Amino acid sequence: MNVRTPRAVAAQVLPIVGLAVLILGPMAVAVNRLWAVTGTSPIIAVVGLSPSGLLALRTATGLAAVAAAATVACGVPVAFALAAMDDPWRRRLRAVIALPFVCPSIVAAVGFLALIDLTGEVGYTVRNWTAWQNAGPGSVLLLIAMVWFNLSLAVRVVEPSVARADPRYLEQLRLLPEGKTLLGRLRAWWLPLLGPGLTAAAGLTFTFAFTSFALVRWLAPSALTIEVLLAEQGSGAGIPGYRVDLSKLVLGAAVAQAMVLLLAVSLVNAMQRKHRFAMNAASSERVREGLASGVWGHPILRWSLVWGAACFAVLPLALVAVASFRIRTSEGWKFSLDGWRRALEGDAGGVTLMEAFWATLQTASMTVAIALPAGWYLATQVHRAEREGRVKLARGLDMLAMVPLVVSGVMVGLGTLLGLLRLAPGWLTSPWLLPVAHATLVLPIVVRVMLPAMRRLKPDFEACAATLGIGPWRRFALVRWPMLRPAAVVAAGLALAFSLGEFGASWILVRSTDASTLSVLVDAWLARPGFDPTTRPAAMAVAVVLGLVTMMLMLLLERWREDRVHGGL
Incomplete structure (x- = not known):
């Protein structure tokens, strides 16, 4: 009988608890705050909806x-x-x-x-x-x-x-x-x-x-x-x-x-x-x-x-x-680079196209840095529970990973905002604010890509490596990582692409800071008064950059996936 030590149990449970806090924490705090302010339970609030x-x-x-x-x-x-x-x-x-x-x-x-x-x-x-x-x-x-x-x-x-x-x-x-x-x-x-x-x-x-x-x-x-x-x-x-x-x-x-x-x-x-x-x-x-x-x-x-x-x-x-090249004039329309110039220069005190581009890329990279290890670990625990026959635990962890699917981007942003206002207001200016919200949203994608790849792994390879006296870290580097690397690349690419174009949570959270992302910048240009003929082309120019970056990334992933990855999303 395989008896696990308290230290081994803690090493397995504590990261899962941390992931549960990451996924459920902001929403739970937000609901609790609204409940406390209104004195009305969530069910009563639904029944008594205005x-x-x-x-x-x-x-x-x-x-x-x-x-x-x-x-x-x-x-x-x-x-x-x-x-x-x-x-x-x-x-x-x-x-x-x-x-x-x-x-x-x-x-x-x-x-x-x-x-x-x-x-x-x-x-x-x-x-x-x-x-x-x-x-x-x-x-x-x-x-x-x-x-x-x-x-x-x-x-x-x-x-x-x-x-x-x-x-x-x-x-x-x-x-x-x-x-x-x-x-x-x-x-x-x-x-x-x-x-x-x-x-x-x-x-x-x-x-x-x-x-x-x-x-x-x-x-x-x-x-x-x-x-x-x-x-x-x-x-x-x-x-x-x-x-x-x-x-x-x-x-x-x-x-x-x-x-x-x-x-x-x-x-x-x-x-x-x-x-x-x-x-x-x-x-x-x-x-x-x-x-x-x-x-x-x-x-x-x-x-x-x-x-x-x-x-x-x-x-x-x-x-x-x-x-993005079409400018409205008093005589009709003309083609010009004025919209691109306006987007690249920005307004007085406004965010330029390149500033938003680098901020978006930084946010997306930080999102991957959070979501990929978290999703990998959660998928590993689901797979381990399945192999050990603990069906209820496997289903519970799988359901935990899917929780963000029942919460919209706007609600994740709103939950994060309300939760931090109560628990840690200083975090509202942290560069990790938006990546954490994005990581919550993309976690199901990472798990859904990694889990089928892990299910296809044959345990015989790792068992042979263990028989040869190879330690767990070297087994991971020599056996597990090479087999899971294609799926990990796809998962990271999907998380990166989602974060690049995410709008709902970004719109809620970025407005309270001096930063911006490409998607929020497009919205900001569209919201400008229409008397300036360059505002709409400037919005289109930013959208062109965002669309090209995202779709080129997805096309590269599709080629990689067809060649090397089977299953997953």
Whole structure:
């Protein structure tokens, strides 16, 4: 029987407790502060949510649900058409279609603003369209942007499953009574194959749309969602004796948001566990032949769908670059470098483009320095618990790592702000403030990349090294690290990319300091009065830099991942 010493137990438990404090601490302190100020429990605050809070909850839920349904409806035919294409083109076009998903949300917002400016009266008319009565002008454009942002989720889930599905199973099903009709084949074949994955993709789209802040802020500014309510009202909450009703509203809205996200993430996790393709994968040529025998055999339909999706993905991003050189004049428009000059020089006392660039890079690097070791350690503990058969502990640690998924970026920033105001106000000026908040948000990504890689490790290699008398640190350097290095590079790159483009928590925390990040600087330029014709191009110039850095990093990671990493996110 393996008896562990108290020292060994403490060495394993104390870091986990520290991670739990990092993940749960700011939120727990913030809720406790709001509870103390209002004298109202979180559940009572949710039940007694004010009319504005209920409106925000209904609007956010409705927009997210419509966006999820529309994303799946648009993504499925594109995925089938993509699976029917030859390999080189399929890989390239799949990477292009995935660009919006790795694009920072503030860059996506300015991309659609550039599209509106370019299309003139038509664009302004579309921007005024309302999805329903209380959604506000711009909600239709917002839904289009949400579909644009999340389309690759549905494609990424459906296309690999279709591309590996052996068409001989479907041919055999056609011989049976249930396979004679399209509805029967959908029920007996496609729904079991794709249903759980599509539900997971819809759940993820719902989660991202429900917590969207930058898109709502700039495409539908009159739409009141939970995230907008927390961002705009949260700074005045938690102050004893000041507007208790506001603190109660923020408390109820935050808890309601967490409850909705918890349900969505639980559904996603359940569907991901069911989304397993257990049959032998067919060759790409056989799959294409099977798809070619049906409606996807028409090249015009295939190419129209895939190239249409690719153009839809690229257009707003390309227009950001064009708009950075486009200056409004009294006679119309002209192309000029004035916007770039303005961004590089900054305003009097303002942050320049390069200052924000280096600050953003520093913040992202510090985020990786926190998140990668923390995520690695947490994934190691989950894997160890799984190997030792301690299922409940493994699930508990895995759930701990996923907690940030049920809290939005704005709420993490707000929780950090309220928590530090009470416990350590001096930390509000620390350079580690934003990296700690970002590390909390990216921790699930790191764990989700590292854990599958650890599960594939064969313990025989380390056992052989131990038999040879090699110490634990050398075993790590010679055996474990070389096998996990590709996954660690991907995890670090994803954390870096997320931190570069993160907007919600940054918008809450950076405004109270003299620093800035590229995403917050884009927002600041957009918020300037419109009488200066260079402010909008300056915002576009900053967005170009942010978008290029983030997407180049993600494309490099995708190449690395295809070559060296299997599984993970």
